[in-house]
Amino acid sequence: MKEYITIKDLAGKLGLSIGTVSKAFNPNYSDISVSTRNRILKTARELGYVPNPFARKLLKKQTLNIGIIVPEFLHSYFSEVIFSAQEAFLQQGYQTLIMSSNEDSDLEMENIKTLMNHMVDGLIISVTKTSKNHEFLNNIIQSGLPVVQFNRVSDLVDAPKVIFNDYKWAVFATEHLIEQGCRNLVHLGLSKHIPLGKQRILGFRKAMDKHQLPYSEDQIVEAGITIADGEAAMTRLLDRGIIPDGIMAAGDPLAIGAMKILKRHDIHIPSQVKVIGFTESALAKVVEPELSSISQPTSKIGKLISQILLDQIAGKPMEKSVHLIDGKLNIRESSTGLPIQ
Amino acid sequence: MKEYITIKDLAGKLGLSIGTVSKAFNPNYSDISVSTRNRILKTARELGYVPNPFARKLLKKQTLNIGIIVPEFLHSYFSEVIFSAQEAFLQQGYQTLIMSSNEDSDLEMENIKTLMNHMVDGLIISVTKTSKNHEFLNNIIQSGLPVVQFNRVSDLVDAPKVIFNDYKWAVFATEHLIEQGCRNLVHLGLSKHIPLGKQRILGFRKAMDKHQLPYSEDQIVEAGITIADGEAAMTRLLDRGIIPDGIMAAGDPLAIGAMKILKRHDIHIPSQVKVIGFTESALAKVVEPELSSISQPTSKIGKLISQILLDQIAGKPMEKSVHLIDGKLNIRESSTGLPIQ
DNA sequence: TTGTAGGCGTTATCAA
């Protein structure tokens, strides 16, 4: 490490004591004359002095480090949320440590421990689908560490949650297809271990029931998450002779996988089958026909989770433990037949 | 911040001095009996003691912080490289601070300053296309901070570079189209301010010359970077009556934008026009027909840049200042007419 | 083999 200017150097150069110099950098000290403060600040700038953050962190009982753990980076969703949160934290002087669990509960545990060793002042986590770490997390929370969950949340973990209103928007997505004339719908779902996947299923059921459309359990399939998963699920459906006239997928990749198979079987989208995705990604505008989807305000979510964590750190009383986020229905050709600009 | 166990607590519990306890955690101290070391380590584990990293950072002349600055997160390329590098750093005990300049030279300067204030031990940077910060960066380097450049590099900055062999692979990409029978090629390029964009242009020229194919300057267009840029560039070409039989794009989004316009004009891909992209992304397998492209080993690049920086920090002599990375030509339907699995 | 004490750069308390 290169040599840095210290407060002592600065004090020496100015003929002041280090105590006085220190006060100049701490705005909540008023017992220092404006002129000396300015003099100190001026030469500090000239010399390129910056207070050593580690000395500060050692003394104060906070590290100004925040940990963020997400299950994957496959969907751009997570990078978008994270970088928005990171920006907010940095503005408040907090550093962010980002880790990916890669959908592995054990690695998730490792990540949590690593972050604890770095003495983070707070933790934001989106758990893996088979997370077995709720007990450990609760211990941490009990011990006083502020934690916020988002997206993939667990009811077993006692920390505030920021989640998309999956139920509501799954209803909207399904109803959109019904409005377009679909009667024989299929839902391509995520793993049933993921609560938000369950909400999307419930939303699908709700819409079907509301419009009195009959459906069998075969029409709700646990497909997975990737394009390949979507392909496999669609293939299984076709093999069993199930040809829907509408597909409501719990994710864009699933929808795109299904579309690939349909096209391979010369089943036309959207005239024969209409398709809608979820958690819109850049892929939606690339696939053909362009995919209708539900977009989530990732930037807003990032800001919100950082704000809630910061509030907790500041000791503000929590207003509510569940924050429900709304999205947007983006209608494109895959569900209407109309090319929309 | 919650209360942490300190070395003093541990020493008290064990009836030892803090000095002895400290040595137990420092492997290069041999003047401590194996039995007491084990005893210390055991109770440390039981009590959940971890050395306070900030006290350590204050004492030692290093912060164990690394800064990474990238121009954008639009392409998954950057997230992939970064997370691979971060993993490598974390294994060596280094924290990573990631910042995006959002293609803005001023913000880039801010980012550099922020990271300097966090006293990073090293900096990895991929500069913005209009970066005006080479002088500032050189000052930092002069002052002793290890710096590594990657992807978007500047010859004006005196730091080792890790770059893709854009020239070579641009030749390959172009020759691939020529081998497929294309004679009237067009190159959709990045901004001319980006050196790697220039290399791709040179590669294109080289391949054309080598195969004695004539071309005008109109066939090398500075398109931009996004899908919309690709659309605009292709539209301009068609308006001027230029219909190529092959398109070599400097990025997947550009290729996809061009494909959109071609399809809108009922120009068939690949029978009438063959297309190849660059820096393969997830989009390549979603667009129709699937896009041939050049993939870069992002994970390997991440590992390499971290290794080079770590070596510099350790004071090892640098072997070479430019590291050239090779990629892979992934041939798909857009350039051949053959659906490839 | 173990213990002691000074110091890393900062802030906070109290005295001047």
Added chain:
DNA sequence: TTGATAACGCCTACAA
């Protein structure tokens, strides 16, 4: 309004 000094938790000569 300014200055002196004791912490924060750790490492490391050096002494015991």
